[in-house]
Amino acid sequence: MKIELTLNNRRELFDVAPDEMLLDTLRQHGLKSVRRGCDTTTCGVCTVLVDGLAVPSCSYLSVRAEGKHVTTVEGILEEAEKLSEHFGDEGADQCGFCNPGIALSVHALKHHVNNPGEAAIKDALTGHLCRCTGYVSQLKAIKAYLEADEDE
Amino acid sequence: MKIHEYHRPDSLEHAYTLLQQDKHNALIGGGGWLKLSKITMEKAIDLAALDLDYIKEDSNAIRIGSMTTLATMDNHFLFDTFYSGMLKDAIHGVMGVELRNIVTLGGTIMGKYPFSDILTPLITLDCELEFYKEGVLPLTDFLNRKTRVNDILVELRIKKHKGTGYFKKIAKTALDFAILNVAVTYSEGLYKIAVGSRPGRAKLALNAMQSLYESNTPDFKKAATKACEELTFGTTHRSSETYRKDLAMEYISRGLKAVTPYED
Structure with a gap:
């Protein structure tokens, strides 16, 4: 099936199978930041934004993305780099496998919640499994990033 | 899961015909x-283009379109205070x-998932479903029906009674399915108790509810015991039957206490 969507602000055409998941379409397109973790909607490493909403791409049919805006971490690079500096400062950046998914969820949080506090950040982290940390360093890093972002 | 053909109809009639x-x-x-399912679909019928993603309110009911996502409901002000x-x-x-x-509300209802945290509170409320061809069906009738409803769920209507509510999910981690979930409501003199993920699907504890209704001085511990006697619990890898029963006993009591209007 031929579908057209806007991927990281560029119109792209894809030929997808009816049961193909967005994760596979994006990875076949070379976007290896979108990762396959549990493949069952639990771990969050496959998170992408569809029309600004964070969704698990492992369980999102590619055909459903037709006409929509899809964003991966490559589409928010400047923002992700700033966030990763805070991750580094707090020691939240260990293997880094879960970082792209978290960066996209933080982006969505910033755009959907006014002045997100600790509870909102924890909520945004709930859908992400990190096997290196205990989430405290990530919580601190995201908090610092959001504060710095507000000051800019 | 295998899909041979994908269709996104633009009318309910077209979707129904395909079905x-x-x-x-x-x-x-x-x-x-x-x-995660093993289904093979000849034609997958996507309901995304039917404008069924809405939350509306009229004088009698809250009406939620079947394609409304749980996130939309979570963020809607109506549910901030409705039944606490x-x-x-x-x-x-x-x-x-x-x-x-x-995840959509319609998918959650039609799936009748035993682990659902949504069906448990919903069955304590006055809910009805509107199907495209079958018309209106009370939620509990739909859930108890043994045969498959081969129709399209259009919306869920929750009658706007005034009441208080309590919900508790007990799970090993935030991302796990519930070992047990409990919902208790109180409205106009009537208590309702529902327990889900027992591991069976959510059910009302009708005998316990009746005894609370008939009593002038309701005994919450007694009602919780009655509820645990009439409902069935089972053992799975998540929890034993005994543990589930103990949890139900405690959280039903807490729920009854939480929803009871305070009297001077």
Whole structure:
């Protein structure tokens, strides 16, 4: 099936199978930041934004993305780099496998919640499994990033 | 999961016609659990283009379109206070926001999932479902029906009674399915108690509810014991039958206490 969507602000055409998941379409397109973790909607490493909403791409049919805006971490690079500096400062950046998914969820949080506090950040982290940390360093890093972002 | 053909009809009639064509044709709601199922669909019928993503309110009921996502419900002001925010508590505990952004209310209802945290509070409320051809059906009748309803769920209507509510999900981690979930409501002199993930699907404890209704001085411990006697519990890898029963006993009592209006 031929579908057209806007991927990281560029119109792209894809030929997808009816049961193909967005994760596979994006990875076949070379976007290896979108990762396959549990493949069952639990771990969050496959998170992408569809029309600004964070969704698990492992369980999102590619055909459903037709006409929509899809964003991966490559589409928010400047923002992700700033966030990763805070991750580094707090020691939240260990293997880094879960970082792209978290960066996209933080982006969505910033755009959907006014002045997100600790509870909102924890909520945004709930859908992400990190096997290196205990989430405290990530919580601190995201908090610092959001504060710095507000000051800019 | 295998899909041979994908269709996104632009009318309910078209969607319904496709559904009736072949028993291997099936509807797609949010698609959150699609990947985990072993289904093979000849034609997958996506309901995304039917404008069924809405939350409306009239004088009698809150009307929620079947394609409304759990995230939309979670963020809607109506559920902040309705029955003490019970539905919001239940929705908010479903996985992370990423999954809530795709899972739909209609998919949750039609799936009749035994682990559902949403069905448990819903059956304590006065709810009815509107199907495209079958018309209106009380939620509990639909859930108890043994045969498959081969129709399209259009919306859920929750009657706007005034009441208080309590919901508790007990799970080993935030992302796990519930070992048990409990919902208790009180409205106009009537208590309702529902227990889900027992591991069976959510059920009302009708005998316990009746005894509370008949008593002038309700005994919550006694009602919880009665509820645990009439409901069945089982053992799975998540929990033993005894543990589930103990949890139910405690959280039903707490729920009854929480929803009871304070009297001077």
